[in-house]
Amino acid sequence: MKLLHHIGAYFLMLRLVFIKPTKAKVMRKLIFQDIQDLIIGSLGIVAFLSFFVGGVVSIQTALNIESPLIPKNLVGFATRQSVILEFAPTFMCIILAGKVGSYITSSIGTMRVTEQIDALEVMGINSVNYLVFPKIISMLLLPFVINISMFLGILGGYTATLYGGFSNSADFIEGIQMDFKPFHVTYAFVKTLIFAVVLATIPSYHGYFMKGGALEVGKAATVAFVWTSIVIIVLNYIVTQLLLA
């Protein structure tokens, strides 16, 4: 019953996001600020993780090819498929649930604890629209981050393969071009957009409706991360079934 209550409250909050909008001039400023905090601020960690995980994927693939009948271009092929289909869109979003999600929950939660949200409401401002809408819009730029993640993941795989001596440049490049289906990139971006909305709204919900003090802000951030991850994993399954199966 509690879960149903939360689901209902979450969708009611989503409805409030789109009514009684904040003035465009103010909203534009908020959106740019959130792009800075949520998107640009995530590029460093995304770039670092993507490059090294891409490298690990290619090394593990290369080390597991024992049969001489398997072509060496498989390393590039496997790296590309792993990075584009799963690592960049899904696992990067789960990592961002920790970074971006906890930032959103704690910033909104702190505003709740310090009565800043009440202050907005008393002024006659739709606080849900003011706080959550710019986060949703800025998170819609997430595919650009994931695009960078894809590129750096494959680049990391290429670098690790070459410098580890597992394959040569020509084989790896042949592998990443082999049997390439552009729809796989579309699929990755479609699910990234869905995850972006989840990443913006579930942590916002947990921050907005939190009760208590500073300790509860930390707990809310943890709960938000857990639920965001669960929802991303479940939606990943559903979207994959719908688009690829």
Place this chain on the structure above:
Amino acid sequence: MIELQNITKSFDGIEILKGISMTFEAGKTNLIIGQSGSGKTVLLKCLLGLHQPNGGDMLFNNQALVEMDDDQRRILRREMGMVFQGSALFDSMTVLENVMFPMQMLTNQSEAIMRKAAEEVIERVNLVDAQQKLPAELSGGMQKRVAIARAVVMKPKYLFCDEPNSGLDPKTAIVIDNLIREITQENNITTVINSHDMNSVMEIGDSILFLKNGVKAWEGSKELIFKTDNEAINDFVYSSNLMKKVKEVYQ
């Protein structure tokens, strides 16, 4: 003027406010006092529209809140200013930006006009030197003054203050009390202050509503508070040794 008519409010079947009736007059500092858990904050939140009363009505300048549609309520909200217990300043904004915020959100005035209005109010609360500082760089008393400036910048008809002195030393508390009273009188605002600070009561208690367990147990003014034989208010007022001594001297 605000008139409360038999206000009731319950949470999960527990009655917090039990038929409160009272008139808060314009140009006066009206205090709601009582122990923690007496229903002061709930009553204030009902006045602000953050809680919907279960029964009764509230008349703002003879306009009944229950009869107002959403647009009328929104307009009424814009005539209200609020000073929160913890000041509730926006952390990422400077003092000037905090004070300008309600105007930026709710009016279409030019930046220059808004800035001028904000600077005037900041000057009124003696914070000219602090206007480019962030709330975290200010003392508790200065934060309260910013909160007052933000609350009155839109020239509200109604000003609500939730424990404006909490966490302040007695001297700063008196400065804040007097600032609220001066602004109330200068602008003929209907000010309602939620407090359990007896210093505030004696300083600015033009009109006092005493709540006990969600019931109006007494109403009067600071002049009457020492003369009443109401057991409930006497029990509250003379709970500290200081006030007992004051009573002895007074008598």
